[in-house]
Amino acid sequence: MADNDISAREDPDAYARLSVCVDIVLMGVRKGAPCALLLRRGVSPFAGHAALPGGFVGAQEALEDAAQRVLRDKAGLPDVRCEQLYTFGEVARDPRRRIVTVAWLALLAPAAIEAALEANPELLCATLDVPDSDGSGDIAVLDSAGARLPLAFDHEQILALALERLRGKLDYTAVGFDLLPPFFTLRQLQDVHEAIRGTTLNKPAFRRRMIDTGWIVPTGTRETGTSHRPAELYCFRGLS
């Protein structure tokens, strides 16, 4: 409730106003590894560090609308689903002033990653390297040359949480399909799962499991341009 007379009387800071922003983790799979789109900061604090695209929440703007606005304005992606990740509100997370940030997770298919990189040339695609696949929560954020990329604020923590969330949902929801083109082979689907989990999977078991979920439908067409037997193309069925 937070705002009846009682709490206002009890709490001297009842009418404090805070800056609230949204930060978006734009995550995908590229070259067999999870990746995220970041912006390089030019100004202090954390000048030269990479940061999540974000923006302040307007006084008359819903949180999700703010997230969609950032997706549109900073990545040129008008229609990407995004899901709330966590809200970070440590007092000193920004050295200058108090800012609470609501972090969101958006999943990008390969084409969307390239579209965003083209729409905003300032975006860079960082690889998320996972030292251990035990979900320890520690990740390494690497630039395209494989060098460690320092992150601004608590954004490395946000990225780690995003990857952990994605892993947790991989087996129980249809999130994997947001990371693939509309038509894909079972091998591509398995590659995505393996990239996110950081482990290899058993091929027949994976195939059985995916087909048994009913999430995917064979299209009857096959991939082309291979130098070997082409695999059947599947598409996502769309429901839970």
Add this chain to the structure above:
Amino acid sequence: MADNDISAREDPDAYARLSVCVDIVLMGVRKGAPCALLLRRGVSPFAGHAALPGGFVGAQEALEDAAQRVLRDKAGLPDVRCEQLYTFGEVARDPRRRIVTVAWLALLAPAAIEAALEANPELLCATLDVPDSDGSGDIAVLDSAGARLPLAFDHEQILALALERLRGKLDYTAVGFDLLPPFFTLRQLQDVHEAIRGTTLNKPAFRRRMIDTGWIVPTGTRETGTSHRPAELYCFRGLS
């Protein structure tokens, strides 16, 4: 990232300040059903409706600290773990002014429920009735007489999400033990699981599964005061 020069320039509302509060879902199991502690509002809007205990976040107060303060001041519970649930920020969720709320979930053992009800006589313990166990997200909040209890703001939605989260974590984490006394029988543990899930469970399978997790340790002592064979008491082992 929400606060570099670029976003400040791009966003006219960059320096808007919002009211931020925390609302706590104090959840437990009572009489074989999930329940939550609520306060009855005396003032408009939603006078007479029940609401989650909450409070504003101070300008120099971390979100989790605000949640702990509410737990202490409104329920007399100084040391209860709580976990962030979701942040609600629709513009019109409060009819008077814009308030963003960060909802938290705290799990209470039976003794903690009674302690809170005693510490703050204004608290009432509402039963969460689950029409279907299919996780549809719809719940009925009932007072002690079994009558439907109207909830203020979007708090019914918050309660539904809390129950859904609890269900999701039940099988994969040790949350069930936070809802029980320090020493408990396997039947009590199963009752808690059945109450949260809204289904019945197979006794031998449940017993096997719980012992195999390594989460619980038999104490060698037995319950007393039964009119039949007393069950062995177990305690939670404490790690993941």
Add this chain to the structure above:
DNA sequence: CAAATAGTGTCTTTGAGACAATATGCC
């Protein structure tokens, strides 16, 4: 001994991993 619940043993089914065999398109 009767009642009531605790606790155990066993059969069956299901689903996943391992491994290997077969199929098929391209050179």
Add this chain to the structure above:
DNA sequence: GGCATATTGTCTCAAAGACACTATTTG
């Protein structure tokens, strides 16, 4: 035909549901 990968079949093992049996305490 030979290569490389797709696709399928089968064996084994682990875990859960079903069901029935044994154990133990109170009255």
